[in-house]
Amino acid sequence: MATRTKLPDPAELDRRTLDLIESVARQVMAAIEAGTLPAIELPVRGLSNVRYDAKKGYFELGGARKSRTLMANTARVFAQTLRLMAVSRRLVADGDFATKREAYYVAKNWGACRFNDQAESDAVMDDIEALTSMHGLSREQLRFYPESHGGAVAGPLTVIDRNPDTGAAIEVDCAALGSGAYSIPRSVEHLGFRTDAGFILAIETGGMFQRLNSHRFWRRAKCILVEMGGVPTRATRRFIRRLSDERRLPVYCFTDCDPYGFANIYRTLKVGSGNAAHISPLFCVPQARFLGVAPSDIVDYGLEDATHPLTRVDVKRARDTLANDPFFRRHRRWVAAIEEMLKMGVRAEQQALAKWGLNYVIDEYLPRKLADRKSFLP
Amino acid sequence: MATRTKLPDPAELDRRTLDLIESVARQVMAAIEAGTLPAIELPVRGLSNVRYDAKKGYFELGGARKSRTLMANTARVFAQTLRLMAVSRRLVADGDFATKREAYYVAKNWGACRFNDQAESDAVMDDIEALTSMHGLSREQLRFYPESHGGAVAGPLTVIDRNPDTGAAIEVDCAALGSGAYSIPRSVEHLGFRTDAGFILAIETGGMFQRLNSHRFWRRAKCILVEMGGVPTRATRRFIRRLSDERRLPVYCFTDCDPYGFANIYRTLKVGSGNAAHISPLFCVPQARFLGVAPSDIVDYGLEDATHPLTRVDVKRARDTLANDPFFRRHRRWVAAIEEMLKMGVRAEQQALAKWGLNYVIDEYLPRKLADRKSFLP
Numbered sequence: 001m002a003t004r005t006k007l008p009d010p011a012e013l014d015r016r017t018l019d020l021i022e023s024v025a026r027q028v029m030a031a032i033e034a035g036t037l038p039a040i041e042l043p044v045r046g047l048s049n050v051r052y053d054a055k056k057g058y059f060e061l062g063g064a065r066k067s068r069t070l071m072a073n074t075a076r077v078f079a080q081t082l083r084l085m086a087v088s089r090r091l092v093a094d095g096d097f098a099t100k101r102e103a104y105y106v107a108k109n110w111g112a113c114r115f116n117d118q119a120e121s122d123a124v125m126d127d128i129e130a131l132t133s134m135h136g137l138s139r140e141q142l143r144f145y146p147e148s149h150g151g152a153v154a155g156p157l158t159v160i161d162r163n164p165d166t167g168a169a170i171e172v173d174c175a176a177l178g179s180g181a182y183s184i185p186r187s188v189e190h191l192g193f194r195t196d197a198g199f200i201l202a203i204e205t206g207g208m209f210q211r212l213n214s215h216r217f218w219r220r221a222k223c224i225l226v227e228m229g230g231v232p233t234r235a236t237r238r239f240i241r242r243l244s245d246e247r248r249l250p251v252y253c254f255t256d257c258d259p260y261g262f263a264n265i266y267r268t269l270k271v272g273s274g275n276a277a278h279i280s281p282l283f284c285v286p287q288a289r290f291l292g293v294a295p296s297d298i299v300d301y302g303l304e305d306a307t308h309p310l311t312r313v314d315v316k317r318a319r320d321t322l323a324n325d326p327f328f329r330r331h332r333r334w335v336a337a338i339e340e341m342l343k344m345g346v347r348a349e350q351q352a353l354a355k356w357g358l359n360y361v362i363d364e365y366l367p368r369k370l371a372d373r374k375s376f377l378p
Numbered sequence: 379m380a381t382r383t384k385l386p387d388p389a390e391l392d393r394r395t396l397d398l399i400e401s402v403a404r405q406v407m408a409a410i411e412a413g414t415l416p417a418i419e420l421p422v423r424g425l426s427n428v429r430y431d432a433k434k435g436y437f438e439l440g441g442a443r444k445s446r447t448l449m450a451n452t453a454r455v456f457a458q459t460l461r462l463m464a465v466s467r468r469l470v471a472d473g474d475f476a477t478k479r480e481a482y483y484v485a486k487n488w489g490a491c492r493f494n495d496q497a498e499s500d501a502v503m504d505d506i507e508a509l510t511s512m513h514g515l516s517r518e519q520l521r522f523y524p525e526s527h528g529g530a531v532a533g534p535l536t537v538i539d540r541n542p543d544t545g546a547a548i549e550v551d552c553a554a555l556g557s558g559a560y561s562i563p564r565s566v567e568h569l570g571f572r573t574d575a576g577f578i579l580a581i582e583t584g585g586m587f588q589r590l591n592s593h594r595f596w597r598r599a600k601c602i603l604v605e606m607g608g609v610p611t612r613a614t615r616r617f618i619r620r621l622s623d624e625r626r627l628p629v630y631c632f633t634d635c636d637p638y639g640f641a642n643i644y645r646t647l648k649v650g651s652g653n654a655a656h657i658s659p660l661f662c663v664p665q666a667r668f669l670g671v672a673p674s675d676i677v678d679y680g681l682e683d684a685t686h687p688l689t690r691v692d693v694k695r696a697r698d699t700l701a702n703d704p705f706f707r708r709h710r711r712w713v714a715a716i717e718e719m720l721k722m723g724v725r726a727e728q729q730a731l732a733k734w735g736l737n738y739v740i741d742e743y744l745p746r747k748l749a750d751r752k753s754f755l756p
Contacts, residue, residue: 097592098736099585105732108684147585149605152527152561161556164592170556177560178539178548179568183530185557186588207477207525210564214475214542227527306486354483358476 010162010190014092017141020132021089028070028082039069040081043130043278050277052326057270057286059277059327061130068127079113080124088128091143095164097187099147100125130278138238138282140187150184150235152209152227155218157243160192161185174224179214181227188239195247198222200240202288204230204255204265208350208361217362221370224249231268237283240269244287251285252376257293258310258347259317262338263325266290271327290377291369295341298348301365306355307346318342331378388540388568392470395519398510399467406448406460417447418459421508421656428655430704435664436649437705439508439656446505457491458502466506469521473542475565477525478503508656516616516660518565528562528613530587530605533596535621538570539563552602557592559605566617573625576600578618580666582608582633582643586728586739595740599748602627609646615661618647622665629663630754635671636688636725637695640716641703644668649705668755669747673719676726679743684733685724696720709756 024040031038043049044064053060070078087106091097098106104121107114115121129139139145153159159172159182171194174182185191201223203209209227212218218225224243228236244251253269255261267273270288272280298307310318318338321328328334341347353361369375402418409416421427422442431438448456465484469475476484482499485492493499507517517523531537535552537560549572552560563569579601581587587605590596596603602621606614622629631647633639645651648666650658676685688696696716699706706712719725731739747753 096736098732099588099729101585101727101729102589102732102736105684105727105729106736108733145585145588147583149530149559149584149588159556159558161558164557165594170554172555172558176548177550178537179542179563179565180537180539180550181527181561181563182555183559183561185559186584187557190557205525206527206564207479207523210477210523210527211480216543306483349479349483351477351479351483354476354480355486358474358480358484 013137013141013189016135017092017132017137018089020135020137021085024085024131025082037069037071038078039067040078040131041065041067042127043134045126045130045275045278047274050274052271052330054330056281058280058284059272059274060280061133061277076113077124080107080110080115080121081127083107083110083113084121084124085128088142088144097143097145099145101147103144126278133278133281136281138189138279140189140234140238145186146234148233148235149186150188150233150239151229152181152183152206153224153239154181154209154213155224156195156197156222157224158194160194162190175218181209181213184235184239186235188235188242191239191242193243193247195224195243195249196222197224197247197249199250199252200224200226200244201291202226202228202232202240202251202253202269203350204228204261205350208254211358212362215359215362217366220362221366228265228269231265234279234283237269237285240288241283241285244285250373251288252291252370252373253288254291254350255293256347256349257295257297257341258349259314259321259338259341261293262290262334263317263321263328267325267327289373292365292376293348293350293352294377295337295344297365298344298346301353301356303348303352303355304346306352307344307348310342310345310347314347315342333377337377391515391519391567394513395470395510395515396467398513398515399463402463402509403460415447415449416456417445418456418509419443419445420505421512423504423508423653423656425652428652430649430708432708434659436658436662437652437655438658439511454491455502458485458488458493458499459505461485461488461491462499462502463506466520466522475521475523477523479525481522504656511656511659514659516567516657518567518612518616523564524612526611526613527564528566528611528617529607530559530561530584531602531617532559532587532591533602534573534575534600535602536572538572540568553596559587559591562613562617564613566613566620569617569620571621571625573602573621573627574600575602575625575627577628577630578602578604578622579669580604580606580610580618580629580631580647581728582606582639583728586632589736590740593737593740595744598740599744606643606647609643612657612661615647615663618666619661619663622663628751629666630669630748630751631666632669632728633671634725634727635673635676635719636727637692637699637716637719639671640668640712641695641699641706645703645705667751670743670754671726671728671730672755673715673722675743676722676724679731679734681726681730681733682724684730685722685726688720688723688725692725693720711755715755 028038049062049064157174406416427440427442537550
């Protein structure tokens, strides 16, 4: 039986966003009326204020705060922060959005407090996002959308969207797109889901996604395929997270067997990254597990002659991970796996399985793996 | 009234592909039986054998041929060429496909004629594609698919695909995907189209695509939106080309105003690139025209203070284009436009229009441009 999700209430999300913006504005106003210097409290975003919370399973901002007080040397950035929040307020009210790049250009008419370059506007926007994330609201809810869209999706999943004109529900059946796929929009907060799938398979490469979709692996395995296309974008991560949370679906990650696949793709999906810890509570997928390709698969599946030597960058990344990454260091099985890879001195791609035939991955590898989910790396 | 396209007959395409592979094999066989050295005739793919055909409107391979004869020092590459064609034959027969990367791994079991790296297998595959392209067949019809998928599509277009399992027709309504979009598959040869749109708008950035899709610009302008996401992939180019040819739709290209937008994105879409001239006849879109952002738009739309200085790379690319690119050199208006940009010393992004308001592009810029299509650059 397909289960149905309750559609999120965008009006309620918008109200919370507006309330937050207005409460900041009111505090500033009150300070001015009281004759004191107005200030905005913002979380410190630096690595000094990040910790890995093993229980929650992701990188998280600590309690450190910085105060942005209106003084002669901060007048410009203070004004920029407030004006950018005012832009967000208008976007919410108008039902519109702006990319980070557009927001930068909108500020071209702000006279003395225009941004000199996008790095400036991005930093202010990150500050605002860090502030709102403390209240469970993402940049997308402020209506600042990323430039890049999400990955592609195929399988037994109906996405419930809205007609932007009329607000009427639109249903997209991700099993009915032929050889094509559903392209995840930049913001996914408003989407609802209906599915009878048993899990989500998050795939590194477009080529592998295409093979599994073309052969309707999703029907055989009762799963939803998501193409990450390298390190997953914000939209892809949030889409997987919401879908997994709401439909209680396990998430299995399928990447190349190399330090990039482990420490960049899988780590970003599961626990986030240290320098964007303020978005972890919404964008991480702590329930994700690593299906493969694992270093032990190279031996178990006879891929030795389809490997490539680790590059110097690979070796450095793997050693850094073992030395410094709090997530991997916490999991003995990951430490052992990475050490095994370093000892073998090779990496293996998802496509290396094609050595045994193009559809070996469908007929042998994935069924064997899925029959022994306890073997997945944490 | 929506017009309907005849679905391509994949069986006929497959028959032509198999015929071609078999005719090469028969020639080799006949030579061996006659006691002579077998040879395969291949087009020379180098720049020496490329010319810009102004009438056809794209870069094209010249008549130069190289002969791959079976001799001691060519035995390996000769065998690789034949075996890769045999793989293609099996893929066509099985209704399957392989990415270039997978094809490389499949050859891991070829003993002495395995490929040492993917550059080797790619070169052989390019030779085979050059051969088949002389007969109007692309690499996709050989069932070697690219790794990267195509761009995203939204608007009044129904894509007619097939269920890979049953062969039954599947219709995808690209106006019914909400805030999402249709992700173009790797191979588009089998797709049919139904539309009442008046033109195709090919857009450089995801952010701009998202804005136009979200505000249903496609309904107002009766057009199909295609997100290129930078230089368009093979699948995106072929999709636009087939859709434009079959529905007789003009194609308008909307990029940033910079040398990369002109000489990389637009040029690749329209006339192809010199080092892949063998695929031009199928992948170029010679009917494409350049809507903007043009250098003259910077003045006409008051974007002067939303520009950025040209980088050294920009200036070099623009000068190279003026000095060497046969397409741009042939069009006086392009030469004038690029010279104007060099004189101003600045570039402008699509998003710069947001200076006048986020939806200025929808309410002012695009309507004014579309009302004067003669102003489009060739």
